[in-house]
Amino acid sequence: MHLSRNLFSGTRKYLLGLLLLSFISVVCLAFSINGGDDFTTARREVLLRRIGHELLLQSGDSTSRVLPVKKIAENEYQIRFENELTFQSASLVNTIRRLLAKDPLADDYIVNVINSANSSVAYGYAISKNKKDDIVACIGRKQPKARYMVNIKFKPTGINTAKSGYLLGSLPFLAFVGFIFLKSVKPRKTLTKDQDKNMLYLGSALFDAKNRKLIINEKTTDLTGTESRLLLIFALSPNETIERSRLQKEIWEDEGVIVGRSLDMFISKLRKKLEFDPNIKIVVIRGKGYKLEISA
Structure with a gap:
């Protein structure tokens, strides 16, 4: 019985440990996802600086920063320049499209070129993953020299939102799984020392030797005095061979008569009462x- 309770306790500890490990794994995954987002942001900023560099070169400026x-x-970034520049709308559109093609999350974006002097939009357009939805105007015009800022706003992909919600979404799931596991493994009642002497667990069955009862899957079966004494001998030495002569001696010696066939008969009766637990x-x-x- 002590072995059975220890096994049960070990099972609960194993389940709780598994849930804790799962929770830690989800937290670590969330942090690794955030790390991936930082890398994506840094890479995108490098691409944006490259766009600024090429716009300066197209303006004839190879020295300013x-x-x-x-x-x-x-999801919105601003490219700023040290000096004034000029640009042609077609070159601006093509340069940004070519470089942002290297960003797998930049299928949809809006570009606004802001004149720093009055914060007005000097030029703007929108690019979509579906080219039919592109909005590009005034493609052949050259803009006058001024101090410009290029704002690029990317369409949210939903990936960041999904990643951020991954951890929160996993916690209720882990809680639900833990509830199901812990509910399915019902704790057995703790027995007092007096009860320990008379109540023994045989797998999932409970043997009440004092009251001559066998409880299997909440089904109670009454035992005779002889059946109870016989089962008690087996219960105290589970998975061990018990000699036939010992059983006959301990059960029938006090009665002064030992009949071999009587033992076989009571063994057969016990088997029928134990058959509810395979x-x-x-x-x-x-x-x-x-x-x-x-068996386990």
């Missing part, structure tokens, strides 16, 4: 005796 790219909103069997060990086999 592209200022650090600024993230002005979620994991408990009384088997014959030829030439020796019997064994109460309790």
